[in-house]
Amino acid sequence: MELTGLFFYLVSILIAGGIYSLLCLGLNIQWGMGGVFNAGIAGFFATGAYASAILTTSTSAKHIGGFDLPVLAGLLGAGIISGCVGWAVAKICIRLKSDYLAMASIGIAEILRLVIVNESWLTNGSLGLSGVPRPFAGLASGRTADIVFLVFIWVIVIAVFFFSQRLYDSPWGRSLRAIRDNEQSASAAGKDVEKFRIQTFAIGCAIMGIAGGLSAHYFRFLSPSATDPLLVTFLVWVMLIAGGSGNNRGAIVGALSIWFLWSVTEIFTNRLPPEWITRSSFVRMLLVGLLLQYVLQRFRAGIIPEKAPKLRYSEEE
Amino acid sequence: MIEFINFYLVPGFAIGSVYALGAVGISMIFGILRFAHFAHGDLMTVGVYGVFAATVVFPVNPFLLVPVGMALAIFAALFVDKVFYQPLRKLPTIYTVISSFGVALIFRSLIQIIGGSENRVFGSGIRPPLILFDTFRLSSLHVQAVTTTAVIAVVLHIFLSKSMTGRSMRAVADDPELAQISGLDTEKVVRWTWIIGAALAAIAGVFAGLDTSAHPNLGWNxxxxxxxxxILGGIGKPMGAMAGGFIIGLAEELSSYHWIGESALISPSYKTAVAFVIMIALLIFKPQGLFKGRLL
Amino acid sequence: MSVLLEVKDLTAGYGGPAVIEGISFDVFTNEIAVILGPNGAGKSTVIKTIFSLTNVLGGSVQLDGKTITDQKTSKLVTMGVSAVPQSHNVFPNLTVDENLDIGTYAAPPVDKMATREIILGLFPDLRDKLKQPSGELSGGQRQMVAIGRALMCEPTLLLLDEPTAGLSPAYLERIFDLLLDVRKTGVTILMVEQNARQALQIADHGHVFVNGKNFISGTGQELLADENVRNSFLGGAAS
Structure with missing residues (x-):
């Protein structure tokens, strides 16, 4: 591979890595901070992707909209709509214990997928949405546009990271973690456990929606098959647990390192004999499945484990 | 009316028997090992592909080779329990749930690596339907599925209520700590849970695979x-899970019947959503199920 | 009188700090021994430790001269030790008959039907409830099912954790009478009790623990007469 090719390969890895970092940060708010299980990541990702695409594409007779809004408005809309869907889901399901919440969240993700596939007035069905605009499209063209997009995506990732850090250390975040660690004593201390969990679920879903929107703008095209429900959900879980659940830095490091592994193995599996090449993605899936088992048994705290924040004595003294 | 029976009611019972056999395992694993086993669908697929591989070697009626699929599924279940689930048993069960997600993926990718990802049709060709009284046209497969499930239900019921192992399983599902205090061999109970769950999953998978075709996503779907x-049957209630399977199967099929007017009540493309909606509604309003199961 | 169970310098807890420290006492063959003490004294922990359900940090337990401190619970059942926990002591979805049957699985008695008859003779109330799920029974009847289950394996030592907790005074007396009958069949009983006065009246020996340590031991009559015990533990006990 020539050098520029390698460079742009790296750019594409980092763009996808940024999208996964956002998903991971969203899941970290839900699971890492709040202890709320979500196995329907793909559903909220897809909701955000369609929301942003419909808001920003130009008017079409084939589906609702588009509304031709700027990309930032589309992403904002993606966050709001995914967040609202998440809030509604949480409102219904949040009282469920983790195993049941896992079932319910997969069920909801599947219903969202069925809606996307079947309601063509909304999503143009299996034909998908095309002509989804890139942000700052005027700045560069061709492959350099990818660099612009890379910068754009990581500005958002960093902004969300700082937002999550503030959240983690805020009184809200502290209450949330208290609930995660001991629900009974937190509720005895007068915390409205349910309210906190609904909020954490909605915020996490909003971030996942933004990630979905970004992926629509990156690929410029969106079809129901773009969101393989299991793979996205599963990869994000592996990333968060490997990176260090409860730690925002860990979430990003986990997302990048697992995505890097996933992509690099592709280079190797592509060198397999031709009759194996079609099956190479399954080999990688198998490896990720095994990696998860390893992480769960030996490496549960992750690359950057969560640390209890240092006690801060009030500065006035 | 005849149309209703031929195209909605009977297929409802048929898919219901697939759900029933699969749900028994899920319910028992949830009741005894205390976690939702998300790899159960893919365990089904493992069983189906075991039968499929056997038909390639021995070209006989696939029904004769079902034991091969059962054996493969049992082996796979005992193996993943030993290697992946057991080391996590002392932790909060959610870790085992996450692990079972991974196992689902491992099963599926192994099937895709070895068997390929294309659809496979069991090579028995077109089976003529059974025609009763000139009006009822029943697929012989559907009849076989429902009768097999009925027989299994009876045998399972006797096993659970009369045998030592069956009673021990119900005891562990009821109260694992008291079971330990009573000196019951919980590891043996766990083993039998996997054996029965996996064997029934394989049978269910074969019925599902014969009805349409076998593909790697068969079980997950x-x-x-x-x-x-x-959940409908109540966690830890195998007989309830059986009933729940039939109810869900019927609800899915009957939901697309034109109850009112000419068009389907619910578009057939949303058929699968019916089950999810029932599940979510149950989780919220009646999580102990219809038959007073455990609330974990 | 020979010693059946010898507890020596026993220290144990649940993974954290020790709950009981240096506890020692003997249980003689075919007696009723009762463990008393205020809330949080570690009474239940003593029973659980004998039955290998806690982490032993020091000391030993000997049954008939054999050390059983490191034995698994299921092994102890085969060695003739049976236990009834304080709550959740029946399998609610299993019938009374099935509950009794479960008791025989770990250590089958010589003649299952004969043992069952003896137990139904002790607890005649259960005879016409055999087909009922035991979760539907009253608290006192559940306690009978639980003790019956524990007796089905023909144990030499029966451990009971507060068998009268939550029962009405009438039922309390019945359970204590039943325990006297159980002893007549040759079983040794070690139990934790809150109802100290009544328990000491049927007990051969009593052991009082405070803050996880030995406080005083003696025969039932001695403890009933003891000034200290009377003021601290018997004063409030309803009769």
Missing amino acids: LLLPMFAAA
Whole structure:
């Protein structure tokens, strides 16, 4: 591979890595901070992707909209709509214990997928949405546009990271973690456990929606098959647990390192004999499945484990 | 009316028997090992592909080779329990749930690596339907599925209520700590739970695979309706799970019947969503199920 | 009188700090021994430790001269030790008959039907409830099912954790009478009790623990007469 090719390969890895970092940060708010299980990541990702695409594409007779809004408005809309869907889901399901919440969240993700596939007035069905605009499209063209997009995506990732850090250390975040660690004593201390969990679920879903929107703008095209429900959900879980659940830095490091592994193995599996090449993605899936088992048994705290924040004595003294 | 029976009611019972057999395992695993086994659907697929591989070697009626699929599924279940689930048993069960997600993926990718990802049709050709009284046209497969499930239900019921192992299983599902205090061999109970769950999953998978075709996502697509059936029947209540399976199967099929006017009540493309909606509604309003199961 | 169970310098807890420290006492063959003490004294922990359900940090337990401190619970059942926990002591979805049957699985008695008859003779109330799920029974009847289950394996030592907790005074007396009958069949009983006065009246020996340590031991009559015990533990006990 020539050098520029390698460079742009790296750019594409980092763009996808940024999208996964956002998903991971969203899941970290839900699971890492709040202890709320979500196995329907793909559903909220897809909701955000369609929301942003419909808001920003130009008017079409084939589906609702588009509304031709700027990309930032589309992403904002993606966050709001995914967040609202998440809030509604949480409102219904949040009282469920983790195993049941896992079932319910997969069920909801599947219903969202069925809606996307079947309601063509909304999503143009299996034909998908095309002509989804890139942000700052005027700045560069061709492959350099990818660099612009890379910068754009990581500005958002960093902004969300700082937002999550503030959240983690805020009184809200502290209450949330208290609930995660001991629900009974937190509720005895007068915390409205349910309210906190609904909020954490909605915020996490909003971030996942933004990630979905970004992926629509990156690929410029969106079809129901773009969101393989299991793979996205599963990869994000592996990333968060490997990176260090409860730690925002860990979430990003986990997302990048697992995505890097996933992509690099592709280079190797592509060198397999031709009759194996079609099956190479399954080999990688198998490896990720095994990696998860390893992480769960030996490496549960992750690359950057969560640390209890240092006690801060009030500065006035 | 005849149309209703031929195209809605009977297929409802047929898919219901698939759900019923799968849900028994889910319900028992949830009741005894205390976690939702998300790899159960893919365990089904493992069984189906075991039968499929056997038909390639021995070209006989696939029904004769079902024991091969059962054996493969049992082996796979005992293996993943030993290697992946058991080391996590002392931790909060959610870790085992996450692990079972991974196992689902491992099963599926192994099937895709070895068997390929294309659809496979069991090579028995077109089977003529059974025609009763000139009006009822029944697929012989559907009849076989329903009768097999009925027989299994009776045998399972006798096993659970009369045998030592069956009673021990119910005891562990009821109260694992008291079971330990009573000196019951919990590891043996766990083993039998996997053996029965996996064997029934393989049978269910074969019926599902023969009805349409076998593909790597076969079991995963059936997982949520099976969870719905297990919850409907009450966790830890195998007979309830059986009933739940039939109810979910019928609800799915009957939902697209034109009850009012000319068009389907619910578009057939949303058929699978019916099970999820029932499941979510149950989880919220009646999580102990219809038959007073455990609330974990 | 020979010693059946010898507890020596026993220290144990649940993974954290020790709950009981240096506890020692003997249980004689075919007696009723009762463990008393205020809330949080570690009474239940003593029973659980004998039955290998806690982490032993020091000391030993000997049954008939054999050390059983490191034995698994299921092994202890085969060695003739049976236990009834304080709550959740029946399998609610299993019928009374099935509950009794479960008791025989770990250590089958010589003649299952004969043992069952003896137990139904002790607890005649259960005879016409055999087909009922035991979760539907009253608290006192559940306690009978639980003790019956524990007796089905023909134990030499029966451990009971507060068998009268939550029962009405009438039922309390019945359970204590039943325990006297159980002893007549040759079983040794070690139990934790809150109802100290009544328990000491049927007990051969009593052991009082405070803050996880030995406080005083003696025969039932001695403890009933003891000034200290009377003021601290018997004063409030309803009769």
